[in-house]
């Protein structure tokens with residue numbers, strides 16, 4: 211069914227991907243520093259964590275109808291989007307500052323207490339950014355695919371799994387300053403999180419499928435509808451099961467390939483969630499039929515009218 | 518302080534869409550924007566026992582409006598008299614309110630990039646006039662007024678008949694009420 215209704219586009223999905231992954235990358239960097247020791251993760255990963263969030267914010271700005279007034283999104287402290295914008299901005303700044311501690315050319319690189327405090331802040335702010343898209347979507351009561359608290363755990367898990375994969379790839383490109391003991395464990399952690407993510411998704415769709423009529427319709431798009439192929443082959447097979455198997459292989463090349471596929475899976479998931487959620491609202495009486503009959507803008511009479 | 522509400526008497530609505538056209542004219546909306554569609558359910562049943570109902574939709578001017586809570590810029594606001602409106606100058610077109618509104622009441626103006634919606638013709642209401650759609654409805658299927666005024670027709674309809682709210686279970690407390698046959 212085609213219905214003429216506004217919705218978010220691919221740029222928001224890609225923003226959710228980069229922002230969530232970037233936030234979780236900073237969580238991992240901060241946690242490794244605080245609980246294991248300095249220099250256990252790649253400096254490239256903490257730099258890219260902040261940069262990915264910046265990239266996500268840039269895409270979000272272009273998604274706006276009035277991008278040049280984007281500063282206004284910081285203005286309503288009661289709105290969750292405002293809270294997200296502030297947290298993300300602070301996390302980006304803290305992520306870049308944290309990266310500088312890895313390089314002796316910065317005079318403050320030896321300030322241990324400041325580094326540790328920054329790491330602690332990164333854990334908190336990064337976790338918020340990683341879970342935030344799920345919190346935002348879960349609050350939209352009229353959107354059957356998204357509503358509820360389940361989206362938060364799905365987004366948090368996906369952010370963490372993609373972040374571990376990205377950390378591993380960064381570590382291969384630019385190894386940690388100290389020993390690579392922590393990094394060597396990341397493929398196994400990624401595999402465990404991929405398995406958890408699979409269970410969470412199957413449970414989520416199963417619960418939604420047996421809930422309200424609107425939720426059942428929304429889930430059917432994933433199981434047998436227009437999103438089924440992307441979900442089964444793009445996300446489950448290529449983005450979850452295959453990288454899980456590769457992560458368990460004892461060869462860095464396979465593990466790197468698995469990590470790259472994990473990132474692809476995370477992106478496919480975001481696109482599916484955004485487009486799938488856009489497709490359905492809790493429709494009012496007669497609304498589906500009404501909207502399906504509205505012109506889509508390319509009709510001859512509309513073109514003639516707008517000439 | 519007034520608390521404005523609207524009642525749709527679907528027994529009277531004949532689905533002529535005059536209100537939709539009137540709204541467009543009064544608000545100078547482009548062709549692809551509609552604030553107040555009128556949907557049709559049916560015909561259902563088997564001849565001769567057929568039924569059909571027309572359902573005028575609109576922003577419900579919710580008492581607990583998720584669109585206002587979702588708006589990061591403060592462009593979406595609710596007045597003390599219950600009218601929910603968008604301050605165009607502040608809107609960045611993020612669509613958070615569009616996604617938050619369970620009633621599909623908000624539309625993006627692709628020419629300006631901002632989101633717009635029914636504001637009960639607040640300038641007319643402030644001047645003591647009726648919203649344009651209410652004025653236009655020749656079947657008197659739309660009744661607008663102050664719910665805090667016991668003598669008002671809207672108050673009598675809401676309290677005296679089986680007026681229902683759409684998607685009441687979501688807790689948005691819409692101030693548009695429907696009377697079915």
Ligand code: SF4
Pocket residue numbers: 575576577578579582583584585601617618619620621622623634689
């Ligand atoms: S109907 Fe939608 S736009 Fe209108 S007040 Fe309620 S949530 Fe907001």
Ligand code: SF4
Pocket residue numbers: 587588589590591592593603607608609610611612613614615631632
């Ligand atoms: S689109 Fe405009 S009115 Fe709606 S939430 Fe965004 S800024 Fe507020």
